[in-house]
Each structure stands twice: as structure tokens, then as C-alpha cells.
Amino acid sequence: MSSQLIFFILAALSIMSALFVVFSKNPIYSVIWLIVCFFSIAGHYIMLNAQFLAIVHIIVYAGAIMVLMLFTVMLLNLNKATEPHKPMLYKLAAMISGGLMLLVLLASMRSTALGAYASPAYTESGYVQNVGMVLFTEFLLPFEMTSVLFIAAMIGAVVLAKKEVH
Amino acid sequence: MVLEIFNVRKLIVPALVLGLALIFGLNLNDWNSNQSFFNNMVRIDNFSVAFSGLAIFVTLLIFILATDYYTDDQNHISDYMAILTFILVGALMMFNYANLTMLFLGIETLSIALYVMAGSKRFDIRSNEAGFKYFLMGSFASGFLLFGIALIYGASGSFDLSKIADYTIQHQQNISPLFYTGMFLVVFAMLFKVSAAPFHFWAPDVYHGSPALVTAYMSTLVKIAAFAAFYKLMSTTFFYAFEKVAPVLAISAIITLAVGNLMALAQTNFKRLLAYSGISHAGYLMLIILTAKNQTAGALFYYSLAYALSTLAAFAVAIPVFKAAKSEDISAFNGLAKKNPIHAAALSMAMIGLAGIPPFAGFLGKYYIFTEALQSDYFYTTLIAIFASMIGVYYYFKVIIAMYGQPANEAKMEQSFNYNLVLGVCIVLSILFGILPGPILNIF
Numbered sequence A: 001m002s003s004q005l006i007f008f009i010l011a012a013l014s015i016m017s018a019l020f021v022v023f024s025k026n027p028i029y030s031v032i033w034l035i036v037c038f039f040s041i042a043g044h045y046i047m048l049n050a051q052f053l054a055i056v057h058i059i060v061y062a063g064a065i066m067v068l069m070l071f072t073v074m075l076l077n078l079n080k081a082t083e084p085h086k087p088m089l090y091k092l093a094a095m096i097s098g099g100l101m102l103l104v105l106l107a108s109m110r111s112t113a114l115g116a117y118a119s120p121a122y123t124e125s126g127y128v129q130n131v132g133m134v135l136f137t138e139f140l141l142p143f144e145m146t147s148v149l150f151i152a153a154m155i156g157a158v159v160l161a162k163k164e165v166h
Numbered sequence B: 001m002v003l004e005i006f007n008v009r010k011l012i013v014p015a016l017v018l019g020l021a022l023i024f025g026l027n028l029n030d031w032n033s034n035q036s037f038f039n040n041m042v043r044i045d046n047f048s049v050a051f052s053g054l055a056i057f058v059t060l061l062i063f064i065l066a067t068d069y070y071t072d073d074q075n076h077i078s079d080y081m082a083i084l085t086f087i088l089v090g091a092l093m094m095f096n097y098a099n100l101t102m103l104f105l106g107i108e109t110l111s112i113a114l115y116v117m118a119g120s121k122r123f124d125i126r127s128n129e130a131g132f133k134y135f136l137m138g139s140f141a142s143g144f145l146l147f148g149i150a151l152i153y154g155a156s157g158s159f160d161l162s163k164i165a166d167y168t169i170q171h172q173q174n175i176s177p178l179f180y181t182g183m184f185l186v187v188f189a190m191l192f193k194v195s196a197a198p199f200h201f202w203a204p205d206v207y208h209g210s211p212a213l214v215t216a217y218m219s220t221l222v223k224i225a226a227f228a229a230f231y232k233l234m235s236t237t238f239f240y241a242f243e244k245v246a247p248v249l250a251i252s253a254i255i256t257l258a259v260g261n262l263m264a265l266a267q268t269n270f271k272r273l274l275a276y277s278g279i280s281h282a283g284y285l286m287l288i289i290l291t292a293k294n295q296t297a298g299a300l301f302y303y304s305l306a307y308a309l310s311t312l313a314a315f316a317v318a319i320p321v322f323k324a325a326k327s328e329d330i331s332a333f334n335g336l337a338k339k340n341p342i343h344a345a346a347l348s349m350a351m352i353g354l355a356g357i358p359p360f361a362g363f364l365g366k367y368y369i370f371t372e373a374l375q376s377d378y379f380y381t382t383l384i385a386i387f388a389s390m391i392g393v394y395y396y397f398k399v400i401i402a403m404y405g406q407p408a409n410e411a412k413m414e415q416s417f418n419y420n421l422v423l424g425v426c427i428v429l430s431i432l433f434g435i436l437p438g439p440i441l442n443i444f
Helices: A002-023 A027-047 A051-076 A088-110 A128-136 A140-161 B009-029 B046-069 B074-096 B100-118 B125-156 B161-170 B177-193 B202-209 B212-237 B239-265 B270-290 B297-325 B341-355 B361-375 B379-405 B417-435
Strands: B035-037 B042-044
Touching: A002 A027, A027 A051, A051 A128, A088 B177, A128 A140, A140 B074, A140 B100, B009 B046, B009 B074, B042 B046, B042 B074, B046 B074, B046 B212, B046 B297, B046 B417, B074 B100, B074 B212, B100 B125, B100 B212, B125 B161, B125 B177, B125 B202, B161 B212, B161 B239, B177 B212, B177 B239, B202 B212, B202 B270, B212 B239, B212 B270, B212 B297, B239 B270, B239 B379, B270 B297, B270 B361, B270 B379, B297 B341, B297 B361, B297 B417, B341 B361, B341 B379, B341 B417, B361 B379, B361 B417
Parallel strands: none
Antiparallel strands: B035 B042
């Protein structure tokens, strides 16, 4: 029962903080609410016995990406409301296309017969050890190829950002 | 891949070319081997060997062009070469994948390296725009792809292509809606990557803004890789769920053909023209995706080959002309026939090949595609494609008319052995395969 209670608290927290992200006038507040949102989602992962995912989520999203976002917000100095308002037509188009996507997804989710809720208490697939086992046996090649991807991205970043006399 | 560490700048390109030639040979060695590696993460079969061979060959030609293209930019050549090689690695993953995670990684490796190359002229605002636009739109498409893969995993419980196909066979009556949603998301992402309408808006700006060599690479290797991956997905994995997605693909093919050809009529910039021509060729190749059920890989390979050869030949003439004229408009070609008759003739041949007029390979490529589409009862779609290819002739001839009909401009074109080599190889192969299509067409 207590785990259900924790779930409801976490769910309410993550939905509320996500709403605050959207509705905050000040972009810095948005970013900080986003951190709260990420932490509550990490809480969900722990509830589902996915410790590895939870930790990675906190390190990558709440750590690295949030810092990046904060820096961007500060550098861009978005505090002043200089952003021009988009024409009504664009808003309408964005709303319709977003709504259609939501409709399609909801419709497909609704007609999906999801199995009965199975308690995740005894699955151990989310433990760091097990994730590591799968990653280095079955998914060895994708794992290695990810490093190629990162090298490509790193060289790319250096190429684009290197100081140069022009 | 290790060759990037080379410090001696002059040696980089020859070393890479040599390495690629070796890989080309090694790759051909796998012909008819048909085996899978790493827990069925990659699967080597004739399809992947043939396309890998084509990709390596195209990259080889591009690297030969690169020697002269980057003569003024020696400081960066090692970086650029490394990134171009990574693009090839991504493309090879896209030919050989047997698992959706590998497909995603391949597409990402290819795209991320490409975003950088598109923006690699850092002090040119157009190049910046190209890189940034491509990056934003491309990452959005990658998001679609990833979400689609996740939903397919949710429905079928596997990333493995053959296991997903098994799932669709076993559950023919009650395939989960999650699967269809995921399939459509994946298909949309692939449509974006092949620049088919209505997901084509990035292509003209990106092709226009990128450095000419990168545009050449983009319009040959990247397009072929995306199409081969798309074909593999449609012909093996989504085989039994094909009926649902076929109308979408057919509509997309029709819009792509119309948009590509009609918009190309109005272009004055050569790279933009080739971008729209690339979109229209994507439309023809979409016909093959539509008929993927009938295992039409031979036609796909033949058309990709013909398209790549013609496009590369066009760029092998265009790059030195642009350099001399300092402009990338079609008017840069004015009067080329008087100054460099051989180059003008070669470019004309490339354009005629792209337009699909015999004896070049482009003609037979189109012919086989139309035959396959008609055999699969896509009558109206094929009719539109035939009309579209007639419109196509007009804008390809705009370039030829500029070369032969207009008075010459001042700019003098530098001659270079490497460009001429690539040009010669492309034209000769294009004619050769146009006359003798048999060995390539029946390769599978």
C-alpha cells in the first residue's frame, strides 16, 4: 500500500512540476521546475526497480543537461520579454498538429489491451549488474558503436568550435 | 578508421583512398557468405555486401575529389576526412543492421557527422544555416525514430528484425495498435531521412548551404544509405503489416514527385536545382519502396548506382567551375562549351543521365522501376512518375543550354587530374551499365 502512496505522490509531483515548467514566466524558474520533474521521474524508475536508469537519469538529465540549459538561458538573457509573439495562424497550426499527434497516440494506447498490473518487485533486470551483463554480451556491438558515434560528435564539436584566425 | 591519426597531412587522402580500396576488396570477399555476427546485431548478406561496395566506391571517388577541394584548407583536412569516414561507418551500419538499435546508431552516426560537415564552412552564413537547420530537423526525426522503435519493442518484445517479423506473422489477426503506431513513426522518420515530401523542406536549404563536396556526398551516399535501410526495413520486417502503410507511402511518393520536379523548374542555383532533383529521384525510389514486397532490390541497386554516378560526374565538373566563377548559379556554366568542350560534354552526359535518356544507366534505372511498379498494380502512381520525369528533362536541359547557348564568361577553370579522373570513371561506368545492365540488375 505504501508503495502505491509513494507512486501517487511522485506522479502528482511530476505532473505538477511539468505544468509549472510550461507556465512559468521566468525561464530560470522553468529550468528549476524541470529539475524537480526529472528527480520525481527518477523516483518512478526506482519504484520500478530500475536503479541504473534512475541514477543515469539524474546524472545525465538533472546534472549535465540542466547545467547546459541554465547556461543557455543565462547567456541568451531571455529574462526580458523580447520574444515577439507568433502570429495566431502559427499557434493554431502548432496546436492542431500537436493535438492530432496526441489524438493518434491516445487512440492507439486506448485500444491496446495492456496486461494486468504485475508487481515489479521481483524483477532484477534494472540492477546495475544485470544491465551491465546485457550491455557487454548481447548488446556489445551497439555499445561499441556508440563510442564511434561519440567520437564523431566530439570531433565535430572541435571542428566547429576551434578558434581560428580569419 | 585508424588512419585519421596520421600526422603527415599530405598523406592522409592517399592513405584513406588506399584503405578504402582494401575495405572494398574485403567487403566483396563476403559475397554469398550470408551470416550474422554479434548476437545477430549485423547480418552480412548479398544485399548488404552490394550496397556496402557501392557506398565505399562512392566514398572513394569523393575522397579523390577532396584532395583538390581542400587544397586551400590544409589545416582542417584531417578533421574533415575523419568526419567523412565516420559518415561512411554510419552508412555501413545502415546496410548491415539486423537489429533496430543498430539501425538507430547507424542513422545517428551518419547524421551527426553530417550536421557538422554541412556547417563546416564556419564563416559562411549559408553553411551555418544549413548545419543548424539540418541539426534541428534531423534530431526531431531521430526522436520520431526512437519513439517508434520503443513502441515496436513494446508490442513485439524485441529489437531483432527477424523476431519482429515473426511477431507480425504469428499475430496476423491481432497486431497490437502500438506496433502500427511505432511502425508509422519509424516510416515517417525514414521519409525524413530520404527527403521525401512532405518531409523534404530541409533538403534545398541544406544542399544549397553546405560546401559543394559535402552536397555531393549528401546527395549520393547519404541518400543511398537511407533508401537501402528503408528498403530493408520494408521488405523484411514490416512485410506482413505492409498494407496499412502502403497508401501513405504511395501518397508520399506522388507528392514527392510533384514537388521535386515542379519546384526544380524555378531554380537558378545549381546546388538547389540538384537538391530538388534529388527530391524527385527520391520520389522514383519511393516506387521501389512501395514494391518492396516483391523483393525489388535489384532495381533499387541499379537505380542508386546510376544516380550516384551521374550526380558525382555533375559535381566533378561543377566544383571547379564554381571555384573559378565564385558563384554557384547555373549562369556560372555560361559558355562552358567554348572554353572546355570536353567538360561541357561530360556535364551534358551527366545531366542526360539524370534526366533518364538512353544510353545512360539512368534511363534503364527508371525503366526498371516503372516496370516493377506496374507489376505491383501501382498504375496511377507510375503514370504520375512518367509525367514527372518528362518535366525533369526541362530543368536538366537548362544547364546544358547555359553551357552551349550562352556567351562565355571570363572565369577560367582550373584543370586537375583528380577531378578529370572521377569524371571519366563516372561517365564511362554510367554508359557501360547503361548498355550492359544485366550483371548489376540480376546481382541478387
